[in-house]
Amino acid sequence: MRFRNLEKYQTGETGSTLQLSIPLPQTPDGRVYRYSPNEDAHPRHFVLGQRVGGFPLPETMTPRMSHQPGIxxxxxxxxxxxxxxxxxxxxDDRAAALKLVEHAFHADAAAQFHDMFADLGREFSGSKFIKVETGPRPVAKPVPRFVRSDLLRELVCDExxxxxxxxxxxLFCPDCGAPNIxxxxxxEVALVRDQVKLADSLGEDQSELAYRLLGNAHEDVLTAFEATLKTVYHHRVATCPKSSPEVKPVGNAFQNIERGRKRFAEFAFDPYGALxxxxxxxxTLNIQKRHVIGHNLGVADAAFAEHAADARLGxxxxxxxxxxxxxxxxxxMxxxxxDGWLANGAQPPVENVTSKPVVAPAARELAPLKIGxxxxxxxxxxxxxxxxxxxxxxxxxxxxxxxxAFPDATIDELGFAVAELARDDFVKTTSYIGPRLPRITTTPNLYFxxxxxxxxxxxxxxxxxxxxxxxxxxxxxxAAALHxxxxxxxxxxxxxxAYMLTQIDDRRVSKTNVSDYPAYGFVMMDSDRVDLHRFASRMRG
Incomplete structure (x- = not known):
């Protein structure tokens, strides 16, 4: 029996078993669907095309590659x-392959049955008692077509x-493994540039729309920036040894530079170190500005006005x-x-440039500090x-x-200021014969x-x-163990x-054998535990 339709996909044969190879359906741009075997690699789905024409593939792996391309x-x-x-x-492609095989088999089976009865008709064509008539060969159903779509973010690896x-x-090129964030x-920057260009093209009569477009562009920068840092951080956490301590939820940590720094410090890396x-x-100012635009309709609040000299409250x-x-x-940048950190220090083949000189925003002049x-x-x-x-x-x-430290002050002025600090228990002073100023030692209250x-x-x-x-x-x-x-x-x-010791009865605080600490330690009773718990609650508001 011949399977003429199935044989179109035949790549080999073992005994009576055909070995078939079904071509993968392609997207409109000629890519094929791929799906990561890693269940934790959300969203797992991606599409893979060919190497772009004219790209010189290096003979050996570059420092940024982690995998030999083309294998x-x-x-x-x-x-x-x-x-x-x-x-x-x-x-989806497995299901498509099965449908193609099923279609080819049904077409072959229908043709075989038709030909079998046609042969019987010819065999009994001279008989007076048996007559077999067959119609025309059945028209095969159209070969199934499978729609495949290209994905949102199309890239070409620059390695x-x-x-x-x-x-x-x-994070990585699916062919050579080079980081690609x-x-x-x-x-994202190219899209933001297009948004800015569109906003700038609007006339005065559309100023509100222009402001809205610029606000969206500004927010898009930070949204993409935060998502990028969060994605890389989660990847590094996932690839850390399982013995590492449990990681706290990220939340909005990457909307704040210092909090984001602390997260990456877990891996001994400062993402802002090159700035x-x-x-x-x-x-920093633009991250703060995003909060105002996204959550306060663009109206400056007290927190933003404190950091931007040209901002006016309200x-x-x-x-x-x-x-x-x-x-x-x-x-x-x-x-x-x-990206270079993910590639073990091999930086991406791009230059860090800005369209205009970077000048730090003028800081708002702080009001004089008042203490008592x-x-x-x-x-x-x-x-x-x-x-x-x-x-x-x-x-x-x-x-x-x-x-x-204070060459602009006279000895008398310094003496008066030190006496003020001593009167309010910020320092302790001991007068002795000789120098004009007393012996000065700081107290815990100064640091508080x-x-x-x-x-x-x-x-x-x-x-x-x-x-x-x-x-x-x-x-x-x-104290030493707690430190x-x-x-x-x-x-x-x-x-x-020292602040915590203020909540402990002084009779249970040991100050012997002390060199580096306010006290050697203390004995804690249940009553102290209650006081400390309430104290901590007050400190946290």
Missing amino acids: PETVCPYSGIVAENDEFSHA CGRDYGVFAIS HLHFAR SPDQLAVL ETVPLVGDDILQFAEIAQ VVNGI ELSPLAIRIGLWASKESTHGYSNFVPEDELIG TFDPHAVQTDPAVDAAALVDLVKDKKDFIG EESGWPLRRFNPAF
Whole structure:
């Protein structure tokens, strides 16, 4: 029996078994569906085309490649795992192949039955008793057609020239494995540039629409930027050893530079490390501006007005197309650096450029700091003593260093300011014969009050964090062990520890054998545990 339709797909034969090869259905642009075998590589689906014409494929792997291009294996663009091409078969294509085989078999079977009865008709053609008549051969049904669509983000790898398309954000080229997030973000920047161009083309009578277009373009930059950082972070977490501590939910951590930095610090990497101070300042301001545009209808609130010198509380934040493009270009620099990090330091083949010089936004002049009834000089001395402290507890302040730090003040003025600080328990002073100024030693209260302004840490907030570390402990709490558990520098730990000690009965605080800490430790009773719990709740509002 001949299977003329099935034989069109035949690639071999074993005994009576045909070996078939069904061509994959293609998208309008000639790509085929692929599906990652990694169940965690959402959304798994992508399309794979050919290498673009004229692209010179390197003879050996480049430093950015992780996989030899052109061999019968595929790299999952979402997770980076490598497997045989057949393991990336899409379920829709398997179903399509079965339908093609089914169609060919039915056509062959119908033809065989027709021919069998036609042969019988010829065999009994001279018989007076049996007559077999057959009609024309049945017309075969049309071969099934399968619609395949190209995906949203179409890319061409700039390392191996392979054409492909993905959903959402992918990380790697499916042919050579080179990181490609810089290509993703470059496409976002191109779209933002088109939005800005469209907004700039509108006349004065469409100014509201132009502002809306610019606002959308600005928000699109940060949305794509945040999604890129989040995707890369999740990938690194997924590829970390399973012994790593459980990772806290990301939430909106990447809408804030410092919080995002802390996340990537888990992998000893600073995504913003290559930016200049001016570039970082522009990026920071634009991230803050996005909140105003996206959540406050473009009206400057107090938080934004504090950081932007030209912003006025309650007025609409101005949007300039060139500023949005610069925001996108600086974000591209960060993404390029992350892309290079994924490639073990091999940077993508692009230049970090901006369309105009980057100048940090002018900072709003801060109002003079007011602390109680202290004079401006006393406040300056308090801030200086806080910044200069090496361990954040009971620092001796040398007279010559104090005089050298404030050359614009007379000895009498310094003496008066020190007396102010002593009167309010920020320092302790001891007068002795000789020098004009007394011997000065800082107190914990100085750090409680001045640290938030001088070193940007708040001992009260930190003390609440220390309470979390000791709330389930019993009996004696040692300062050294608690310091190690906190992971903080000594300068940050001591003010917080001293603040927490204010909630413990002094009779249960041991101050013997102390060199680096406000106390050696303390004994905690159930009543202390209650007090500390309530204290932490108050500190957190």
